Amino acid sequence: MVLMSLDAEKAFDRVNWEFLYKVMGKFGFHQSFIMIIQALYKSPRAKIKVHGALSNFFDLQRGTCQGCPFSPPLFVLFIEALSQSVIQSINITGVKIMGREHKISLFADDILIYLTNPNITFPKLFSLLETFSSLSGYKLNISKTQILTFNYKPNQEIKSKVNLNWELEQMKYLGVNITKDLSKIYHANFKPLCYKINEDIKRWNLIPILNFESRIDTVKMNILPRMLYLFLTLPVEITDKQFQEWDKIISRFIWQGKRPRIKYQTIQLAKDKGGLGFPCLKDYYVSAQLRILVCWCNVDYQARWKEIETVASRDFPIQASLGDVTLIKKQINQGNQWINLPLKLWLQFLNKND
Numbered sequence: 001m002v003l004m005s006l007d008a009e010k011a012f013d014r015v016n017w018e019f020l021y022k023v024m025g026k027f028g029f030h031q032s033f034i035m036i037i038q039a040l041y042k043s044p045r046a047k048i049k050v051h052g053a054l055s056n057f058f059d060l061q062r063g064t065c066q067g068c069p070f071s072p073p074l075f076v077l078f079i080e081a082l083s084q085s086v087i088q089s090i091n092i093t094g095v096k097i098m099g100r101e102h103k104i105s106l107f108a109d110d111i112l113i114y115l116t117n118p119n120i121t122f123p124k125l126f127s128l129l130e131t132f133s134s135l136s137g138y139k140l141n142i143s144k145t146q147i148l149t150f151n152y153k154p155n156q157e158i159k160s161k162v163n164l165n166w167e168l169e170q171m172k173y174l175g176v177n178i179t180k181d182l183s184k185i186y187h188a189n190f191k192p193l194c195y196k197i198n199e200d201i202k203r204w205n206l207i208p209i210l211n212f213e214s215r216i217d218t219v220k221m222n223i224l225p226r227m228l229y230l231f232l233t234l235p236v237e238i239t240d241k242q243f244q245e246w247d248k249i250i251s252r253f254i255w256q257g258k259r260p261r262i263k264y265q266t267i268q269l270a271k272d273k274g275g276l277g278f279p280c281l282k283d284y285y286v287s288a289q290l291r292i293l294v295c296w297c298n299v300d301y302q303a304r305w306k307e308i309e310t311v312a313s314r315d316f317p318i319q320a321s322l323g324d325v326t327l328i329k330k331q332i333n334q335g336n337q338w339i340n341l342p343l344k345l346w347l348q349f350l351n352k353n354d
Contacts (some may be wrong), residue, residue, distance in 0.1 A: 001095055002122070002152060003178070004113045005171050007144035011109035012071065013063040015078050016137035023081045030054055036335045040070065057205065072108070079106060082132050086113065091124040093117055098311045102304065110174055118152055126162060146171035148180055169269050176233050182337060186236045193230065197223055215254040216278055223250065224279045232287035235341045243282045290341040293322060310338055
Protein backbone atom coordinates (compact mmCIF):
# COMPACT_ATOMS: atom_id res chain seq x y z
CA MET A 1 0.00 0.00 0.00
CA VAL A 2 0.91 3.66 -0.11
CA LEU A 3 0.01 6.45 2.30
CA MET A 4 -0.22 9.80 0.54
CA SER A 5 -0.46 13.30 2.03
CA LEU A 6 -1.84 15.76 -0.53
CA ASP A 7 -0.81 19.40 -0.37
CA ALA A 8 -3.00 21.93 -2.17
CA GLU A 9 -1.52 25.09 -3.67
CA LYS A 10 -3.24 28.10 -2.04
CA ALA A 11 -6.23 25.88 -1.29
CA PHE A 12 -8.66 28.50 0.06
CA ASP A 13 -7.73 31.04 -2.61
CA ARG A 14 -8.43 28.73 -5.56
CA VAL A 15 -12.08 27.86 -4.87
CA ASN A 16 -14.11 28.18 -8.08
CA TRP A 17 -17.40 29.86 -7.10
CA GLU A 18 -19.55 28.33 -9.83
CA PHE A 19 -18.28 24.88 -8.85
CA LEU A 20 -19.02 25.65 -5.17
CA TYR A 21 -22.61 26.67 -5.97
CA LYS A 22 -23.11 23.44 -7.94
CA VAL A 23 -21.78 21.41 -5.01
CA MET A 24 -24.11 23.19 -2.58
CA GLY A 25 -27.05 22.38 -4.85
CA LYS A 26 -25.94 18.75 -5.04
CA PHE A 27 -25.85 18.56 -1.24
CA GLY A 28 -29.44 19.80 -1.06
CA PHE A 29 -29.04 23.43 0.03
CA HIS A 30 -32.10 25.54 -0.73
CA GLN A 31 -31.72 27.83 -3.70
CA SER A 32 -32.47 30.91 -1.57
CA PHE A 33 -29.52 30.06 0.70
CA ILE A 34 -27.24 29.54 -2.30
CA MET A 35 -28.34 32.96 -3.59
CA ILE A 36 -27.30 34.53 -0.26
CA ILE A 37 -23.82 33.05 -0.69
CA GLN A 38 -23.75 34.26 -4.29
CA ALA A 39 -24.60 37.76 -3.06
CA LEU A 40 -21.63 37.67 -0.68
CA TYR A 41 -19.33 36.74 -3.56
CA LYS A 42 -20.81 39.08 -6.18
CA SER A 43 -18.11 41.25 -7.78
CA PRO A 44 -15.73 41.45 -4.80
CA ARG A 45 -12.77 43.84 -5.03
CA ALA A 46 -9.55 44.14 -3.06
CA LYS A 47 -6.40 46.17 -2.62
CA ILE A 48 -2.89 45.11 -1.65
CA LYS A 49 -1.01 47.01 1.04
CA VAL A 50 2.78 47.05 0.65
CA HIS A 51 4.92 49.10 3.08
CA GLY A 52 1.92 51.27 3.92
CA ALA A 53 1.04 52.02 0.28
CA LEU A 54 -2.21 50.70 -1.21
CA SER A 55 -2.56 49.41 -4.74
CA ASN A 56 -5.48 50.16 -7.02
CA PHE A 57 -8.63 48.05 -6.71
CA PHE A 58 -8.70 44.78 -8.64
CA ASP A 59 -11.48 42.22 -9.09
CA LEU A 60 -11.44 38.89 -7.24
CA GLN A 61 -12.57 35.95 -9.35
CA ARG A 62 -12.21 32.97 -7.00
CA GLY A 63 -11.35 31.96 -3.44
CA THR A 64 -13.11 32.23 -0.07
CA CYS A 65 -13.16 35.51 1.85
CA GLN A 66 -10.35 35.82 4.38
CA GLY A 67 -11.64 36.30 7.92
CA CYS A 68 -15.24 35.46 7.01
CA PRO A 69 -16.85 32.89 9.36
CA PHE A 70 -18.57 31.35 6.34
CA SER A 71 -15.26 30.50 4.66
CA PRO A 72 -14.31 27.29 6.59
CA PRO A 73 -17.69 25.52 6.12
CA LEU A 74 -17.82 26.61 2.48
CA PHE A 75 -14.38 25.11 1.89
CA VAL A 76 -15.44 21.92 3.66
CA LEU A 77 -18.34 21.60 1.20
CA PHE A 78 -16.00 22.35 -1.68
CA ILE A 79 -13.42 19.70 -0.71
CA GLU A 80 -16.10 17.14 0.21
CA ALA A 81 -16.78 16.78 -3.50
CA LEU A 82 -13.22 15.45 -3.92
CA SER A 83 -13.63 13.17 -0.90
CA GLN A 84 -16.83 11.65 -2.26
CA SER A 85 -15.25 11.21 -5.68
CA VAL A 86 -12.45 9.14 -4.12
CA ILE A 87 -14.77 7.16 -1.84
CA GLN A 88 -17.26 6.33 -4.61
CA SER A 89 -14.64 5.45 -7.24
CA ILE A 90 -14.58 1.69 -7.83
CA ASN A 91 -11.17 2.07 -9.49
CA ILE A 92 -9.53 3.37 -6.30
CA THR A 93 -9.13 0.73 -3.61
CA GLY A 94 -8.30 1.66 -0.05
CA VAL A 95 -7.16 -0.31 2.97
CA LYS A 96 -9.58 -2.82 4.43
CA ILE A 97 -9.50 -3.16 8.21
CA MET A 98 -11.98 -5.40 10.02
CA GLY A 99 -14.16 -5.58 6.91
CA ARG A 100 -14.39 -1.82 6.30
CA GLU A 101 -12.53 0.04 3.57
CA HIS A 102 -10.64 3.22 4.43
CA LYS A 103 -9.63 5.51 1.56
CA ILE A 104 -9.33 9.11 2.72
CA SER A 105 -9.04 11.33 5.81
CA LEU A 106 -9.47 15.10 5.75
CA PHE A 107 -8.81 18.03 8.03
CA ALA A 108 -9.62 21.21 6.06
CA ASP A 109 -7.15 21.18 3.15
CA ASP A 110 -4.89 18.52 4.69
CA ILE A 111 -5.73 15.21 3.03
CA LEU A 112 -4.48 11.67 3.62
CA ILE A 113 -5.22 8.97 1.06
CA TYR A 114 -4.67 5.24 1.57
CA LEU A 115 -4.17 3.12 -1.55
CA THR A 116 -3.72 -0.57 -2.14
CA ASN A 117 -2.73 -2.10 -5.48
CA PRO A 118 -0.89 1.17 -6.32
CA ASN A 119 0.15 0.18 -9.85
CA ILE A 120 -3.51 0.40 -10.85
CA THR A 121 -5.04 2.78 -8.33
CA PHE A 122 -2.30 5.44 -8.36
CA PRO A 123 -2.85 6.47 -12.03
CA LYS A 124 -6.63 6.39 -11.46
CA LEU A 125 -6.28 8.70 -8.47
CA PHE A 126 -4.21 11.25 -10.39
CA SER A 127 -6.63 11.13 -13.29
CA LEU A 128 -9.45 11.92 -10.85
CA LEU A 129 -7.40 14.75 -9.30
CA GLU A 130 -6.77 16.27 -12.73
CA THR A 131 -10.49 16.17 -13.54
CA PHE A 132 -11.40 17.68 -10.17
CA SER A 133 -8.76 20.38 -10.64
CA SER A 134 -10.07 21.38 -14.07
CA LEU A 135 -13.60 21.78 -12.69
CA SER A 136 -13.00 23.24 -9.25
CA GLY A 137 -9.76 25.25 -9.36
CA TYR A 138 -8.08 22.90 -6.85
CA LYS A 139 -4.40 22.49 -7.68
CA LEU A 140 -2.10 19.86 -6.23
CA ASN A 141 1.31 21.06 -5.04
CA ILE A 142 3.50 18.14 -6.11
CA SER A 143 6.65 19.52 -4.48
CA LYS A 144 5.01 19.36 -1.02
CA THR A 145 3.00 16.18 -1.52
CA GLN A 146 4.45 13.32 0.55
CA ILE A 147 4.16 9.57 0.16
CA LEU A 148 5.08 6.52 2.24
CA THR A 149 5.25 3.08 0.64
CA PHE A 150 4.67 -0.21 2.44
CA ASN A 151 5.86 -3.43 0.74
CA TYR A 152 5.73 -1.65 -2.60
CA LYS A 153 8.24 -0.51 -5.22
CA PRO A 154 6.79 1.73 -7.97
CA ASN A 155 7.54 0.82 -11.56
CA GLN A 156 9.20 3.26 -13.94
CA GLU A 157 5.90 4.28 -15.52
CA ILE A 158 4.51 5.35 -12.15
CA LYS A 159 7.72 7.24 -11.26
CA SER A 160 7.76 9.11 -14.56
CA LYS A 161 4.10 10.13 -14.23
CA VAL A 162 4.55 12.04 -10.96
CA ASN A 163 7.78 13.43 -9.53
CA LEU A 164 7.49 12.24 -5.92
CA ASN A 165 10.09 11.15 -3.39
CA TRP A 166 9.35 7.43 -3.11
CA GLU A 167 12.10 6.79 -0.53
CA LEU A 168 10.66 8.76 2.40
CA GLU A 169 10.80 7.06 5.80
CA GLN A 170 8.39 9.53 7.42
CA MET A 171 5.89 12.25 6.56
CA LYS A 172 4.39 15.15 8.47
CA TYR A 173 0.64 15.48 8.84
CA LEU A 174 -1.09 18.01 11.11
CA GLY A 175 2.16 18.66 12.96
CA VAL A 176 2.85 14.97 13.65
CA ASN A 177 5.66 12.98 12.05
CA ILE A 178 4.29 9.65 10.83
CA THR A 179 7.04 7.03 10.48
CA LYS A 180 6.99 3.79 8.51
CA ASP A 181 8.63 2.08 11.47
CA LEU A 182 6.33 2.66 14.44
CA SER A 183 9.18 2.04 16.89
CA LYS A 184 10.70 5.34 15.69
CA ILE A 185 7.61 7.48 16.11
CA TYR A 186 8.61 8.68 19.60
CA HIS A 187 12.05 9.89 18.49
CA ALA A 188 10.61 11.44 15.32
CA ASN A 189 8.24 13.65 17.31
CA PHE A 190 9.39 14.22 20.88
CA LYS A 191 13.10 14.62 20.18
CA PRO A 192 12.62 17.58 17.75
CA LEU A 193 10.10 19.15 20.14
CA CYS A 194 12.50 18.86 23.09
CA TYR A 195 15.24 20.47 21.01
CA LYS A 196 12.97 23.40 20.11
CA ILE A 197 11.88 23.86 23.72
CA ASN A 198 15.51 23.87 24.90
CA GLU A 199 16.37 26.48 22.27
CA ASP A 200 13.38 28.59 23.33
CA ILE A 201 14.41 28.39 26.98
CA LYS A 202 17.91 29.61 26.08
CA ARG A 203 16.37 32.68 24.41
CA TRP A 204 13.88 33.30 27.22
CA ASN A 205 16.69 33.19 29.80
CA LEU A 206 18.15 36.27 28.12
CA ILE A 207 15.00 38.30 28.83
CA PRO A 208 15.65 40.19 32.10
CA ILE A 209 12.02 41.19 32.77
CA LEU A 210 10.77 37.60 33.13
CA ASN A 211 10.13 37.07 36.84
CA PHE A 212 9.07 33.87 38.60
CA GLU A 213 5.36 34.27 37.84
CA SER A 214 6.06 35.16 34.21
CA ARG A 215 8.18 32.03 33.76
CA ILE A 216 5.44 29.86 35.22
CA ASP A 217 2.92 31.45 32.84
CA THR A 218 5.34 30.84 29.95
CA VAL A 219 5.43 27.13 30.75
CA LYS A 220 1.63 27.00 30.98
CA MET A 221 0.99 28.92 27.76
CA ASN A 222 3.88 27.80 25.56
CA ILE A 223 5.55 24.57 26.63
CA LEU A 224 2.52 22.68 27.97
CA PRO A 225 0.30 23.10 24.85
CA ARG A 226 3.04 21.80 22.57
CA MET A 227 3.65 18.76 24.76
CA LEU A 228 -0.05 18.14 25.27
CA TYR A 229 -0.72 18.09 21.52
CA LEU A 230 1.63 15.14 21.10
CA PHE A 231 0.27 13.45 24.22
CA LEU A 232 -3.20 13.60 22.67
CA THR A 233 -2.24 12.50 19.17
CA LEU A 234 0.39 9.80 19.76
CA PRO A 235 -0.17 6.59 21.74
CA VAL A 236 3.52 6.13 22.57
CA GLU A 237 4.98 5.03 25.87
CA ILE A 238 7.04 7.65 27.73
CA THR A 239 9.25 6.56 30.63
CA ASP A 240 9.34 8.09 34.11
CA LYS A 241 13.00 8.93 33.48
CA GLN A 242 12.01 11.12 30.54
CA PHE A 243 9.44 12.99 32.61
CA GLN A 244 12.07 13.56 35.32
CA GLU A 245 14.44 15.03 32.72
CA TRP A 246 11.71 17.37 31.44
CA ASP A 247 10.89 18.43 35.00
CA LYS A 248 14.56 19.27 35.66
CA ILE A 249 14.78 21.40 32.51
CA ILE A 250 11.60 23.29 33.40
CA SER A 251 12.62 23.68 37.05
CA ARG A 252 15.96 25.23 36.06
CA PHE A 253 14.09 27.63 33.79
CA ILE A 254 11.55 28.88 36.35
CA TRP A 255 14.24 29.24 39.07
CA GLN A 256 16.73 30.82 36.60
CA GLY A 257 19.30 28.10 37.25
CA LYS A 258 19.31 28.71 41.01
CA ARG A 259 18.51 26.23 43.74
CA PRO A 260 14.70 25.83 44.06
CA ARG A 261 13.22 27.44 47.16
CA ILE A 262 9.96 25.48 46.90
CA LYS A 263 9.58 21.80 46.09
CA TYR A 264 8.54 21.11 42.52
CA GLN A 265 5.63 18.96 43.74
CA THR A 266 4.44 21.83 45.97
CA ILE A 267 4.05 24.39 43.19
CA GLN A 268 2.14 21.73 41.21
CA LEU A 269 -0.57 21.70 43.87
CA ALA A 270 -3.80 23.57 43.26
CA LYS A 271 -3.90 27.16 44.50
CA ASP A 272 -6.49 26.31 47.17
CA LYS A 273 -4.01 23.76 48.53
CA GLY A 274 -1.10 26.17 48.75
CA GLY A 275 0.40 25.54 45.32
CA LEU A 276 0.49 27.54 42.09
CA GLY A 277 -1.38 25.17 39.82
CA PHE A 278 1.84 24.44 37.94
CA PRO A 279 1.30 21.70 35.31
CA CYS A 280 2.49 18.16 35.93
CA LEU A 281 3.43 16.80 32.51
CA LYS A 282 3.00 13.17 33.51
CA ASP A 283 -0.53 13.78 34.79
CA TYR A 284 -1.44 15.44 31.49
CA TYR A 285 0.10 12.52 29.60
CA VAL A 286 -1.80 9.89 31.61
CA SER A 287 -5.06 11.84 31.29
CA ALA A 288 -4.58 12.20 27.53
CA GLN A 289 -4.11 8.45 27.12
CA LEU A 290 -6.91 7.43 29.49
CA ARG A 291 -9.42 9.59 27.64
CA ILE A 292 -9.33 6.81 25.01
CA LEU A 293 -11.05 4.52 27.50
CA VAL A 294 -13.84 7.09 27.93
CA CYS A 295 -14.34 7.22 24.16
CA TRP A 296 -14.50 3.41 23.98
CA CYS A 297 -17.28 3.34 26.58
CA ASN A 298 -19.27 6.32 25.28
CA VAL A 299 -21.87 4.90 22.90
CA ASP A 300 -22.60 8.38 21.51
CA TYR A 301 -18.99 8.96 20.44
CA GLN A 302 -18.42 7.93 16.81
CA ALA A 303 -15.03 7.86 15.05
CA ARG A 304 -13.22 5.65 12.56
CA TRP A 305 -10.33 4.99 14.95
CA LYS A 306 -12.82 3.81 17.58
CA GLU A 307 -14.39 1.37 15.12
CA ILE A 308 -10.99 -0.13 14.37
CA GLU A 309 -9.82 -0.38 17.97
CA THR A 310 -13.01 -1.68 19.57
CA VAL A 311 -13.25 -4.63 17.17
CA ALA A 312 -9.56 -5.48 17.49
CA SER A 313 -10.34 -7.51 20.60
CA ARG A 314 -11.11 -10.94 19.18
CA ASP A 315 -12.50 -12.80 22.21
CA PHE A 316 -14.50 -10.18 24.13
CA PRO A 317 -15.65 -6.53 23.90
CA ILE A 318 -12.70 -4.33 24.74
CA GLN A 319 -14.88 -2.26 27.09
CA ALA A 320 -15.45 -5.37 29.20
CA SER A 321 -11.76 -5.65 29.97
CA LEU A 322 -11.69 -2.37 31.91
CA GLY A 323 -13.31 -3.92 34.95
CA ASP A 324 -11.32 -7.16 34.96
CA VAL A 325 -7.56 -7.25 35.55
CA THR A 326 -7.27 -10.71 33.98
CA LEU A 327 -8.94 -9.54 30.76
CA ILE A 328 -6.73 -6.42 30.68
CA LYS A 329 -3.59 -8.55 30.85
CA LYS A 330 -4.97 -10.91 28.21
CA GLN A 331 -5.68 -8.00 25.86
CA ILE A 332 -2.21 -6.53 26.45
CA ASN A 333 -0.61 -9.87 25.58
CA GLN A 334 -2.22 -9.71 22.12
CA GLY A 335 0.35 -7.02 21.30
CA ASN A 336 -1.69 -4.21 19.71
CA GLN A 337 0.40 -1.07 20.38
CA TRP A 338 -2.46 1.41 20.01
CA ILE A 339 -4.69 -0.41 22.47
CA ASN A 340 -2.02 -1.57 24.89
CA LEU A 341 -0.83 1.83 26.13
CA PRO A 342 -4.12 3.12 27.61
CA LEU A 343 -4.77 -0.34 29.07
CA LYS A 344 -1.31 -0.45 30.68
CA LEU A 345 -1.82 2.98 32.22
CA TRP A 346 -5.29 1.97 33.42
CA LEU A 347 -3.81 -1.16 35.00
CA GLN A 348 -1.15 0.95 36.76
CA PHE A 349 -3.88 3.27 38.02
CA LEU A 350 -5.86 0.31 39.40
CA ASN A 351 -2.81 -1.16 41.11
CA LYS A 352 -1.90 2.22 42.56
CA ASN A 353 -5.33 2.65 44.11
CA ASP A 354 -5.70 -0.91 45.50
